[in-house]
Amino acid sequence: MEDIFNQIIKDNVDIYDYLEIPHTATPSEIRTAYRQHALIYHPDKQNGDDTKFTILLRCYEILSDETLRKKYDQLRSVKLQREIDWDKLTELTKQFQDELRASEEKAHANKKRKWKHSLEQLKEDGLKRRRILEQRLYEEKNDINTTKKTSSISDDVPLEDLIQSNFDSSNNTVRLKYSYRQSLRDLIDSQVIEEIMSIFGTIESVVVQDHDDRYGYALVRYKYDEEALDACNHNYNESASKWDGTKVRKLASLLRGCSIAVAQTDDYTNNPNVNAILKDYLARHVKSVSDKKL
Numbered sequence: 001m002e003d004i005f006n007q008i009i010k011d012n013v014d015i016y017d018y019l020e021i022p023h024t025a026t027p028s029e030i031r032t033a034y035r036q037h038a039l040i041y042h043p044d045k046q047n048g049d050d051t052k053f054t055i056l057l058r059c060y061e062i063l064s065d066e067t068l069r070k071k072y073d074q075l076r077s078v079k080l081q082r083e084i085d086w087d088k089l090t091e092l093t094k095q096f097q098d099e100l101r102a103s104e105e106k107a108h109a110n111k112k113r114k115w116k117h118s119l120e121q122l123k124e125d126g127l128k129r130r131r132i133l134e135q136r137l138y139e140e141k142n143d144i145n146t147t148k149k150t151s152s153i154s155d156d157v158p159l160e161d162l163i164q165s166n167f168d169s170s171n172n173t174v175r176l177k178y179s180y181r182q183s184l185r186d187l188i189d190s191q192v193i194e195e196i197m198s199i200f201g202t203i204e205s206v207v208v209q210d211h212d213d214r215y216g217y218a219l220v221r222y223k224y225d226e227e228a229l230d231a232c233n234h235n236y237n238e239s240a241s242k243w244d245g246t247k248v249r250k251l252a253s254l255l256r257g258c259s260i261a262v263a264q265t266d267d268y269t270n271n272p273n274v275n276a277i278l279k280d281y282l283a284r285h286v287k288s289v290s291d292k293k294l
Contacts, residue, residue: 034060180216201227
């Protein structure tokens with residue numbers, strides 16, 4: 001009998017389920033269930049099964065003995081509790097994974113939406129600048145003498161507006177501003193700037209520009225617009241803790257600002273007359289684009 005009992009435990013047989021009775025069944029209900037199943041499994045019956053009948057007999061013997069039934073019920077209760085605990089753990093794990101996945105998707109969607117809004121705002125600002133400039137130039141043109149309309153322009157038109165109105169749709173290039181010191185001149189080159197700014201994303205190229213007594217400038221081109229926007233949104237007035245643990249931590253503390261670089265094209269507006277006036281003005285007043293104060 002001990003072998004059959006061990007087999008029942010090993011094969012994970014639930015005696016109550018085997019007899020198709022509830023665990024609260026009375027001795028009378030157990031006896032009735034045993035007889036019904038014995039008619040099916042008895043070896044003398046057609047399609048009978050000696051193994052199943054032996055297990056059935058042992059199940060009945062266990063449930064008929066009050067002591068054995070009590071021990072079996074205790075064992076069965078522990079087993080069921082473990083299954084419940086495991087199912088609960090599995091469900092909690094699945095809930096956690098679902099919540100984590102939903103949180104990551106939400107954060108990605110918010111970041112993408114914020115980047116798209118900022119990019120659209122930059123484009124809209126560029127269009128507004130161009131419309132304002134065209135209107136001012138149109139008014140200037142009507143006020144000056146006809147014979148001098150292509151060779152003069154009011155000097156009160158801000159040079160910043162003239163240059164920044166020349167805007168294109170490429171927004172993956174930023175203009176970096178950093179504190180310039182004569183003693184650090186040989187330490188800051190395109191390779192160092194690339195190592196510092198690569199913390200925001202993949203860099204395609206770096207061009208070190210001119211410097212004045214206080215600041216140096218460089219153009220940094222990222223692979224993606226979103227990376228360039230991240231670089232612009234960083235607060236460079238705070239400590240350079242973002243570079244903690246890197247070998248460029250000290251040099252990164254020299255950074256002072258970053259903005260989307262405004263590209264130059266041959267035409268400043270869609271109006272050829274306005275373009276002619278602008279080009280004449282730039283030829284007379286600006287030696288190069290680098291003379292423009294940013």
